[in-house]
Amino acid sequence: MVYQILVSDPLSEDGIQPLRKADGVEITIQTALTPEQLAEKIHEYDALLVRSQTQVTRDLISKATNLKVIGRAGVGVDNIDLEAATEFGVLVVNAPDGNTNSAAEHTMAMIMSLARNIPQAFHALKHNKWDRKSYVGVELKNKTLGVVGLGRIGAEVAFRAKGQRMNVKAYDPFLTEEKAKKMGIGYGTLEEVLQSADFITVHTPLLKETKHLINQKAFEQMKDGVQIVNCARGGIIDEEALYQAIVTKKVAGAALDVFEEEPITDHKLLELPEVIATPHLGASTKEAQENVAIDVSKDVVTFLTGGLARNPVNLPSVPKEVMNKIEPYFHLSEKLGIFLTNLTQEAMEEVNIYYAGDLTDVEVSPLTRNTVKGLLKRHLGDHVNDVNATYLAEKKGITINEHKTSSSKGFTNLLTVEVRTNLGTRSVAGTLLNGLGARLVKVDDYSVDVIPEGHMVFVRHKDQPGAIGRVGTLLAKELVNIATMQVGRSNVGGDAIMILTVDKHLEKEGLEQLKQLSDIYGVTAIDL
Ligand SMILES: NC(=O)c1ccc[n+]([C@@H]2O[C@H](COP(=O)([O-])OP(=O)(O)OC[C@H]3O[C@@H](n4cnc5c(N)ncnc54)[C@H](O)[C@@H]3O)[C@@H](O)[C@H]2O)c1
Numbered sequence: 256m257v258y259q260i261l262v263s264d265p266l267s268e269d270g271i272q273p274l275r276k277a278d279g280v281e282i283t284i285q286t287a288l289t290p291e292q293l294a295e296k297i298h299e300y301d302a303l304l305v306r307s308q309t310q311v312t313r314d315l316i317s318k319a320t321n322l323k324v325i326g327r328a329g330v331g332v333d334n335i336d337l338e339a340a341t342e343f344g345v346l347v348v349n350a351p352d353g354n355t356n357s358a359a360e361h362t363m364a365m366i367m368s369l370a371r372n373i374p375q376a377f378h379a380l381k382h383n384k385w386d387r388k389s390y391v392g393v394e395l396k397n398k399t400l401g402v403v404g405l406g407r408i409g410a411e412v413a414f415r416a417k418g419q420r421m422n423v424k425a426y427d428p429f430l431t432e433e434k435a436k437k438m439g440i441g442y443g444t445l446e447e448v449l450q451s452a453d454f455i456t457v458h459t460p461l462l463k464e465t466k467h468l469i470n471q472k473a474f475e476q477m478k479d480g481v482q483i484v485n486c487a488r489g490g491i492i493d494e495e496a497l498y499q500a501i502v503t504k505k506v507a508g509a510a511l512d513v514f515e516e517e518p519i520t521d522h523k524l525l526e527l528p529e530v531i532a533t534p535h536l537g538a539s540t541k542e543a544q545e546n547v548a549i550d551v552s553k554d555v556v557t558f559l560t561g562g563l564a565r566n567p568v569n570l571p572s573v574p575k576e577v578m579n580k581i582e583p584y585f586h587l588s589e590k591l592g593i594f595l596t597n598l599t600q601e602a603m604e605e606v607n608i609y610y611a612g613d614l615t616d617v618e619v620s621p622l623t624r625n626t627v628k629g630l631l632k633r634h635l636g637d638h639v640n641d642v643n644a645t646y647l648a649e650k651k652g653i654t655i656n657e658h659k660t661s662s663s664k665g666f667t668n669l670l671t672v673e674v675r676t677n678l679g680t681r682s683v684a685g686t687l688l689n690g691l692g693a694r695l696v697k698v699d700d701y702s703v704d705v706i707p708e709g710h711m712v713f714v715r716h717k718d719q720p721g722a723i724g725r726v727g728t729l730l731a732k733e734l735v736n737i738a739t740m741q742v743g744r745s746n747v748g749g750d751a752i753m754i755l756t757v758d759k760h761l762e763k764e765g766l767e768q769l770k771q772l773s774d775i776y777g778v779t780a781i782d783l
């Protein structure tokens with residue numbers, strides 16, 4: 256059998272050597288196909304290799320009847336419809352490490368260019384203007400760099416900025432004060448980082464949670480004259496809000512490598528003299544392109560020839576016999592993870608997963624990975640899967656413990672997930688009721704009975720007459736229909752919780768208003 260591999264974006268020739276050398280594969284390189292041409296011939300291929308240009312849509316995947324694996328030579332997989340790939344049984348692999356260094360170096364180049372107006376001054380000189388007055392810059396030394404997202408690239412940028420004698424202050428949902436101390440950097444909430452920084456650089460993935468993370472409200476929190484850098488993904492910064500912040504002189508300059516829509520040449524931000532930009536060049540070095548192409552080529556060949564991929568993005572790899580026994584619990588375990596991560600605002604330090612009842616007789620490690628996936632997805636996005644979840648958690652310094660226990664509290668099976676942070680422990684428990692499906696049966700010390708599904712609102716409140724009514728009235732005003740409601744309390748007049756399932760997602764404004772009601776201690780919207 257000869258596997259057919261299509262390379263549809265420009266990849267480093269040295270990098271694709273593992274493909275050229277492999278037995279039983281044939282490569283076609285066609286980097287100028289229109290989407291229509293690609294859709295027409297995709298059924299001929301077993302593997303597709305892309306960078307960020309090719310849009311691997313649901314429509315394309317549905318036509319790819321022979322496709323087994325998609326290789327993304329780079330980190331971000333936002334040009335690939337992961338859900339469709341999973342649905343059609345196509346493995347997606349990426350190369351998460353190969354371009355970290357280049358992206359960090361590009362970010363530093365952007366910060367320095369911004370500080371010293373290098374692109375603007377060069378442009379003037381090219382147009383025969385010897386202008387020294389207009390391009391007085393600022394030093395980086397002793398300035399504060401705010402790093403939003405301290406993953407692979409953010410951490411490398413922080414390290415380099417320290418070399419420039421900058422003070423670095425970072426925010427990342429997985430960053431603890433202890434870890435920041437070890438790295439020799441400051442630690443703060445997003446608001447604290449935004450308030451204290453002279454330069455702000457974002458390094459998060461683009462997720463539902465990070466879309467427009469830097470918006471008008473965020474700009475208002477920043478120092479006057481702040482400078483902004485985005486070498487991560489367009490859309491993390493709200494471009495319209497950035498434009499207004501520059502025009503009103505709140506922001507003194509911005510360096511952008513990425514845009515909400517790409518490719519783009521005609522953009523009002525590009526007309527502002529305070530904005531410098533590059534056309535998504537963060538990973539465009541000889542070294543990075545070679546690294547990512549090698550990594551992804553090796554993974555594609557390994558997978559096509561029956562091996563296990565090193566960097567799978569979407570598919571679980573669980574032996575069939577094990578899968579048959581535990582499959583019914585998969586839905587429950589991931590939902591418990593998602594529910595709990597929404598209750599946990601601080602960095603997780605330890606996760607304990609307790610299996611009781613029938614669950615003590617089965618191999619539960621796939622369920623542990625699936626629960627951890629639920630816990631991490633909110634902040635790490637769709638590249639967390641059942642294969643890499645525990646590995647990613649460990650890399651974030653989170654200890655995962657799996658326990659089998661005899662204490663099933665009267666249920667035939669019970670799965671309890673407990674997260675420890677520096678503020679204490681939060682936990683949820685769920686069970687699979689025979690014939691009735693999954694149930695959430697405990698949140699912290701409160702017993703409940705809720706189907707873990709759909710949109711929810713979790714409220715912590717004081718057990719007082721009227722508290723429930725006020726919540727109901729406000730949701731009605733927001734046109735959010737309540738489907739079910741569960742109340743739990745510690746003692747009469749003491750602390751209590753409400754779990755409401757609602758017909759649509761509760762938007763930020765509604766959430767804020769709920770928080771203002773009397774006797775309400777906290778409100779979280781959870782989408783399962
Ligand atoms: N410009 C380029 O060419 C280029 C090259 C490589 C990577 N990238 C992009 O850079 C970004 C970072 O890549 P990476 O390899 O460092 O990823 P990573 O997964 O290692 O790090 C991302 C970090 O963001 C954090 N995060 C998630 N939500 C957050 C939030 N709301 N606030 C603060 N932090 C949050 C995560 O906890 C994680 O630590 C990605 O968007 C990637 O696609 C761009």
Ligand SMILES: O=C(O)CC[C@@H](O)C(=O)O
Nearest residue numbers: 306307329330331538539
């Ligand atoms: O392919 C590229 O050059 C962009 C890659 C980069 O954005 C990534 O997410 O890895």
